[in-house]
Amino acid sequence: xxxxxxxxxxxxxxxxxxxxxxxxxxxxxxxxxxxxxxxxxxxxxxxxxxxxxxxxxxxxxxxxxxxxxxxxxxxxxxxxxxxxxxxxxxxxxxxxxxxxxxxxxxxxxxxxxxxxxxxxxxxxxxxxxxxxxxxxxxxxxxxxxxxxxxxxxxxxxxxxxxxxxxxxxxxxxxxxxxxxxxxxxxxxxxxxxxxxxxxxxxxxxxxxxxxxxxxxxxxxxxxxxxxxxxxxxxxxxxxxxxxxxxxxxxxxxx
Numbered sequence: 001x002x003x004x005x006x007x008x009x010x011x012x013x014x015x016x017x018x019x020x021x022x023x024x025x026x027x028x029x030x031x032x033x034x035x036x037x038x039x040x041x042x043x044x045x046x047x048x049x050x051x052x053x054x055x056x057x058x059x060x061x062x063x064x065x066x067x068x069x070x071x072x073x074x075x076x077x078x079x080x081x082x083x084x085x086x087x088x089x090x091x092x093x094x095x096x097x098x099x100x101x102x103x104x105x106x107x108x109x110x111x112x113x114x115x116x117x118x119x120x121x122x123x124x125x126x127x128x129x130x131x132x133x134x135x136x137x138x139x140x141x142x143x144x145x146x147x148x149x150x151x152x153x154x155x156x157x158x159x160x161x162x163x164x165x166x167x168x169x170x171x172x173x174x175x176x177x178x179x180x181x182x183x184x185x186x187x188x189x190x191x192x193x194x195x196x197x198x199x200x201x202x203x204x205x206x207x208x209x210x211x212x213x214x215x216x217x218x219x220x221x222x223x224x225x226x227x228x229x230x231x232x233x234x235x236x237x238x239x240x241x242x243x244x245x246x247x248x249x250x251x252x253x254x
Contacts, residue, residue: 003075009057010076011049013038019045019109019250020082024073024093026233027178030056030166033090036239037246044250045086050076052093054174056166064177066185070099077106088112088246090235091209092182094202099185101196110253111200112246115232117209118193119218120186124208128183132176144168151231159236193219201249203242205230223249 001010011031021041023034031049041047053072054060061068073096077085085108089097094116101111117124137143144167148160196219204210204226215224227234227241234242 001076001079003072003079006053006061006072007059008053008072008076009051010080012080013042013047013049015042015044015046017043017045019084019086020048020080021045021086021088022048022050022073022077022082024050024087024089024096025052025055026091026093027052027182028055028167028170028175029090029163029233032056032162032166033233033235034088035162035236037088037235037243040243040247041088045084048076048080048082052178054171054178056169060171060174064174064181066096066099066181067103069096069178070104073097073100074104074106083107084109086110086112086250088114089116090114091117091232092178094118095182095185098189098193098196101198102192108198110249111196111198112249113200113202114234114242115203115205115209117182118186118189119210119214120183125183128179132179135172135176140172141168151233152237153229153231155237159233162236163233190218194221196221199223199253201225201245203227203234203245205232205234208232 001008025031025033030051038047051058085106087097094113097111144164148163200222202222202224204212209232225245227238230237
């Protein structure tokens with residue numbers, strides 16, 4: 001799909017039901033990070049997969065400000081004439097959904113956020129800045145393999161290969177900029193989540209990205225779940241836990 005002269009990979013998988021699940025992946029990832037959710041979601045509606053700019057099969061863009069990314073997603077939804085939108089986002093993809101919910105008008109049904117990096121503390125900001133600098137190292141492929149090994153606790157080679165291929169092929173400048181913009185966007189997030197009126201499920205992992213207590217304080221209206229034995233890529237590592245929570249939420253919010 002062409003959005004403002006930029007080619008963005010978008011694929012619509014036809015399913016049963018009237019819902020349209022718009023899947024927004026993590027920084028550094030691709031739509032394949034939702035591989036294990038497609039079969040489940042097609043039971044309830046269509047699945048719209050996409051690659052963020054500079055990721056997978058999508059072209060890079062000049063600005064990765066959160067409002068720019070959320071506008072691109074809005075234009076994709078409008079271009080496909082989607083109704084009954086069910087946003088599902090992983091990590092930074094979840095943050096983009098938060099920005100959409102706060103700033104754009106779309107026919108949103110409900111929202112599922114999976115391990116969003118929000119209300120990030122100073123130590124995590126240091127980690128992010130170190131990660132940004134490490135992306136420039138000469139032996140990048142070795143760095144990616146080490147990164148993937150560190151961010152999975154216990155998974156098979158198939159899931160690791162999805163993550164390795166995504167990070168090897170991402171535009172590194174895009175990845176650096178998306179993380180820089182995340183930090184500045186997050187600084188202004190306090191007291192805003194209470195304004196989200198859509199039914200929202202937030203699935204946390206090890207709380208490295210987001211504190212349960214902080215989220216409960218900032219968004220008392222959210223339903224919050226937590227998986228066992230996963231870091232930030234729960235959709236790949238523990239899909240049985242993620243999918244069970246997602247399906248229960250979908251069924252109860254029909």
